[in-house]
Amino acid sequence: MGAQAAGPLVLGVDSSTQSTKTLVVDAETGVVVARGQAPHTVGGGPGKESDPRQWWEALGGALAQCGDAARQVSAVSVAGQQHGLVTLDAAGDPVRPALLWNDVRAAGHSERLIAERGGARAWADRVGSVPGPAFTVAKWAWLRETEPAAAAATAAVRLPHDYLTGRLTGEAVTDRGDASGTGWWASATGAYDTEILAHVGLPPEALPRVAQPGEAAGTVHAGELPLPRGALVAAGTGDNMAAALGLGLRPGQPVLSLGTSGTVYAVSTHRPADPTGTVAGFADARGDWLPLACTLNCTLAVDRVAALLGRDREAVEAGGEVVVLPFLDGERTPNLPGASGLMHGLRHDTTAGQLLQAAYDGAVFALLRALEQVLDADATAGAPLLLIGGGAKGRAWRETVRRLSGRPVVVPEAQELVALGAAAQAAGLLLGEDPAAVARRWGTARGTEYEAQPRDDAALDRLAATLTDAEPLLRR
Ligand SMILES: Nc1ncnc2c1ncn2[C@@H]1O[C@H](COP(=O)(O)OP(=O)(O)O)[C@@H](O)[C@H]1O
Numbered sequence: 001m002g003a004q005a006a007g008p009l010v011l012g013v014d015s016s017t018q019s020t021k022t023l024v025v026d027a028e029t030g031v032v033v034a035r036g037q038a039p040h041t042v043g044g045g046p047g048k049e050s051d052p053r054q055w056w057e058a059l060g061g062a063l064a065q066c067g068d069a070a071r072q073v074s075a076v077s078v079a080g081q082q083h084g085l086v087t088l089d090a091a092g093d094p095v096r097p098a099l100l101w102n103d104v105r106a107a108g109h110s111e112r113l114i115a116e117r118g119g120a121r122a123w124a125d126r127v128g129s130v131p132g133p134a135f136t137v138a139k140w141a142w143l144r145e146t147e148p149a150a151a152a153a154t155a156a157v158r159l160p161h162d163y164l165t166g167r168l169t170g171e172a173v174t175d176r177g178d179a180s181g182t183g184w185w186a187s188a189t190g191a192y193d194t195e196i197l198a199h200v201g202l203p204p205e206a207l208p209r210v211a212q213p214g215e216a217a218g219t220v221h222a223g224e225l226p227l228p229r230g231a232l233v234a235a236g237t238g239d240n241m242a243a244a245l246g247l248g249l250r251p252g253q254p255v256l257s258l259g260t261s262g263t264v265y266a267v268s269t270h271r272p273a274d275p276t277g278t279v280a281g282f283a284d285a286r287g288d289w290l291p292l293a294c295t296l297n298c299t300l301a302v303d304r305v306a307a308l309l310g311r312d313r314e315a316v317e318a319g320g321e322v323v324v325l326p327f328l329d330g331e332r333t334p335n336l337p338g339a340s341g342l343m344h345g346l347r348h349d350t351t352a353g354q355l356l357q358a359a360y361d362g363a364v365f366a367l368l369r370a371l372e373q374v375l376d377a378d379a380t381a382g383a384p385l386l387l388i389g390g391g392a393k394g395r396a397w398r399e400t401v402r403r404l405s406g407r408p409v410v411v412p413e414a415q416e417l418v419a420l421g422a423a424a425q426a427a428g429l430l431l432g433e434d435p436a437a438v439a440r441r442w443g444t445a446r447g448t449e450y451e452a453q454p455r456d457d458a459a460l461d462r463l464a465a466t467l468t469d470a471e472p473l474l475r476r
C-alpha cells in the first residue's frame, strides 16, 4: 500500500472491453492507495465475444496486484462495458460467451425490431433510444434466431457489470444507467418495458432488479476474491455513467472519451429522445440523463493503421488532403454496421505520417459531429471538452481534438475515471453522500487546460464530403 489513508478505503472496478482495472481509494481524500490491471481477450471470428468467466478471473488478477489494501475496503462498486449480452443457465454459468457492445451481427435484427414496434420515433419516445445493433435487445433477438438452443438454455440475462456484482453478492441487481442501454428499459417510465420483453420472448424474471440511485446491491459474499466478506457493494453502473460520476460532472459539461469505443456525452436534466438514433438516451447513475454518441472505431483502429504503416502512434505529419474513414469494425456513428475502412485522396506526395494523421482525423470527426447532436439546452456554451480514456494520454489524439473542435480541452490528471467513478459510487454509498459530489471533493476533473485553436474547417469539410459521396459503398 502507498500513502497512509485518512478515511475508510473503497474499491472501484472498471471491467471494460480490453481489461479490468481496480483502484483502492481513500474515501475521504480520493487518493489512490493501490491499483491493478489484468487483460481480457475478445474473440468470436466475425463477431466480438468474451467469456464472462474471464472478467471474473481478471478481477481477481487485478485485485491481487492491489495487495493488502484490497482486503481492507469497506465498500465496492463495479462499472462495466455497456450493452453486452450475458446469458446464464439455471446454475448461473454462462451458456455461451457474451456478445459485446461492438458486435454488429445483430444489425438486421435491430432494423426488424425498430420496424415491428412502431419505428424509430416510437422507440425514442418510449425507450429513449433507437436500438441499434449495440443494444442488448437486438443481440437477444439475434441469439434467439441464430442459436435457439442457447436462448432456450438461458435462465438469466445479465449485463457485464451486473454479472460481476452478482458473483460478488449473490444478488441479481443492476442500475438505471446500465439498464438504459438494453432497449428493454423504458426511460419514459423508469422501468422494464414488459411489452418489449414479451415481443422478444424474454421473461422479466430473467432480469436483475433495478436498484434506485444510492441503493446498495448487497454485501460481498464470495470468498474467492481477496475482499472482506460483508463489505458493502453498490449497484455499479455502465462504464460511461461511471466516468460521468468520476468526473463529478454537472449538466452541460461535454466529455470526449477515447478508448476501445469513442464516446461523447454530457449530463442533462432533459430526457433525451433522438429519433435519428445518433444519440442514445441513456440514464445516468444518479437521477439525470446521459445523452451519448458512441463510435466503434477509436484507439484500436488508429493503432492498427499505425501498425500497418510501421509507425509509432505519435509519428503523425501535418499537410496533404488524404481522407481516412477508419471504419475497420463497421461503424455505429454514423450507423454503417457493414462498413469497412476507406481511404480517399492519396497522391504521390502523401506521406505515411499524413496518412496516420488522417486516421486520427476520421475517428475524431465522427465523434465531434455527433457532439453537436448530444449537446442540448443544458449545454454550457464554450465549455472546455474534458478529454478522457486511454487515448487522452496521447499527444496526437489531443492535438487532433483541439484542431478539429476549435474548443479548449482539459485533460484530467486522474487517468482511470471509470474506476474512480465506481469508487466514488462506493464512497457515496458508504458515507451517505452524492457520488458526483464525492468526486468533486476529490478534485478528479483537475488537469491541464489547453486553449482553443482555430478550427480546421477545411479538413472537416473534406471528411464530410467523402462520407456523403462514399455512403453507398459504406452501406454495401
Ligand atoms: N500513451 C498513450 N497514448 C495514446 N494512446 C494510448 C496510450 N496508452 C494507451 N492508449 C490507448 O488506450 C486504449 C485503451 O484505452 P482504455 O480507455 O483503457 O480502453 P477500454 O476502457 O475501452 O478497454 C488503447 O487501445 C491504446 O490505443
Ligand SMILES: O=C(CO)[C@@H](O)[C@H](O)COP(=O)(O)O
Binding pocket: 016, 017, 018, 080, 081, 082, 083, 101, 134, 181, 238, 239, 240, 259, 260, 261, 262, 263, 280, 294
Ligand atoms: O457501447 C458503448 C456505449 O454505448 C461503449 O462505450 C461501451 O460501454 C464500451 O466501452 P469501452 O470498453 O470502450 O470503455
